Amino acid sequence: MKRRTMIGAVALAFAMSVGTAAVAEGLPPLEKKDRYKVGFPQMESNNPWRIAETKSFQDTAEACNWDLVATDAAGSAAKQVADVDSMIAQGIDILFLPPREEKPLIPAVMRAKAAGIPTFLVDRSVDPNVAKAGEHYVAFLGSDFIDQGRRVAEWTLENFKGDKGTIIQLEGTTGSSPANDRKKGFDDVIAKHDNMTIVASQTGDFARDMGRQVMETLLQAHPDVNIVYAHNDEMAIGAIQALELAGRKPGDDVLVVSIDGTRDALQAIIDGKMGVTVESSPFFGPLACEVMGRYASGETIEPWVKVEDRIFTKENAAKHVDEAY
Numbered sequence: 001m002k003r004r005t006m007i008g009a010v011a012l013a014f015a016m017s018v019g020t021a022a023v024a025e026g027l028p029p030l031e032k033k034d035r036y037k038v039g040f041p042q043m044e045s046n047n048p049w050r051i052a053e054t055k056s057f058q059d060t061a062e063a064c065n066w067d068l069v070a071t072d073a074a075g076s077a078a079k080q081v082a083d084v085d086s087m088i089a090q091g092i093d094i095l096f097l098p099p100r101e102e103k104p105l106i107p108a109v110m111r112a113k114a115a116g117i118p119t120f121l122v123d124r125s126v127d128p129n130v131a132k133a134g135e136h137y138v139a140f141l142g143s144d145f146i147d148q149g150r151r152v153a154e155w156t157l158e159n160f161k162g163d164k165g166t167i168i169q170l171e172g173t174t175g176s177s178p179a180n181d182r183k184k185g186f187d188d189v190i191a192k193h194d195n196m197t198i199v200a201s202q203t204g205d206f207a208r209d210m211g212r213q214v215m216e217t218l219l220q221a222h223p224d225v226n227i228v229y230a231h232n233d234e235m236a237i238g239a240i241q242a243l244e245l246a247g248r249k250p251g252d253d254v255l256v257v258s259i260d261g262t263r264d265a266l267q268a269i270i271d272g273k274m275g276v277t278v279e280s281s282p283f284f285g286p287l288a289c290e291v292m293g294r295y296a297s298g299e300t301i302e303p304w305v306k307v308e309d310r311i312f313t314k315e316n317a318a319k320h321v322d323e324a325y
């Protein structure tokens with residue numbers, strides 16, 4: 001009797017110390033294996049950027065020995081959380097999560113960690129005040145969105161021909177990290193220039209059709225607009241359609257600037273309808289494979305694996321249009 005209690009106490013103490021050690025170490029490790037079950041819960045597939053990103057993961061699967069489990073949340077953060085839960089239940093080894101919005105996906109990040117699944121955020125991040133790289137998830141792989149917004153603003157200041165800029169901003173998905181940061185980077189630069197005014201800033205949810213609709217409405221309230229800054233190319237293309245429908249001449253009487261580097265945007269630059277797009281690459285598959293390999297070897301991964309972005313203008317758009325998506 002006594003002995004069993006002793007063993008029980010030792011076992012409990014051991015379990016506690018293991019438990020504490022795991023918490024102190026923080027992140028779940030990744031075992032070295034021949035094949036990995038990899039979760040990629042895509043947020044939506046309504047634009048070429050998302051389709052190119054999913055394809056990049058699919059194309060990487062064979063070379064990187066992944067059994068890829070990919071889902072599509074069709075634009076719903078709640079569905080994306082449910083997709084992560086189902087991947088955890090299916091026993092994925094590792095999670096590459098593009099969180100649609102900064103806050104609603106945090107419980108999914110926490111549950112993946114609690115289930116012992118190392119998680120990497122790809123292309124978007126979550127609220128850094130609540131969930132932290134190196135603690136709740138391993139790392140964020142992606143671009144510097146503040147810098148993208150800043151670079152668009154600087155290019156606009158250098159290339160705008162008029163005296164006074166009247167700017168409409170089409171924001172990305174409300175509550176998403178690229179929408180928050182692309183706005184901040186742009187607004188901070190523009191605020192330092194008295195001849196530039198942002199007269200309206202509204203979400204178009206990163207979607208072409210919504211960008212067109214929002215632009216149609218805003219154009220009626222602000223017919224004097226001469227600069228449109230869209231947080232992504234799809235909304236920029238939507239805005240160009242709305243402008244043309246209203247008899248305006250994008251590229252001539254309105255400067256359209258944006259971010260991503262899609263094929264349609266590069267073509268719009270070649271056609272003279274758009275001024276610039278700062279790159280935001282969707283090709284995360286190979287990077288995910290490389291970083292995962294380093295993590296499995298026991299390396300500590302830097303909290304932000306930064307993607308460097310090019311800039312596309314009439315100087316180089318024709319050179320890159322064929323490789324664009």
Ligand code: GYE
Nearest residue numbers: 049123124178206232280
């Ligand atoms: O710019 C946009 C997409 O999160 C960086 O999301 C990504 C953005 C990209 O829907 O087109």
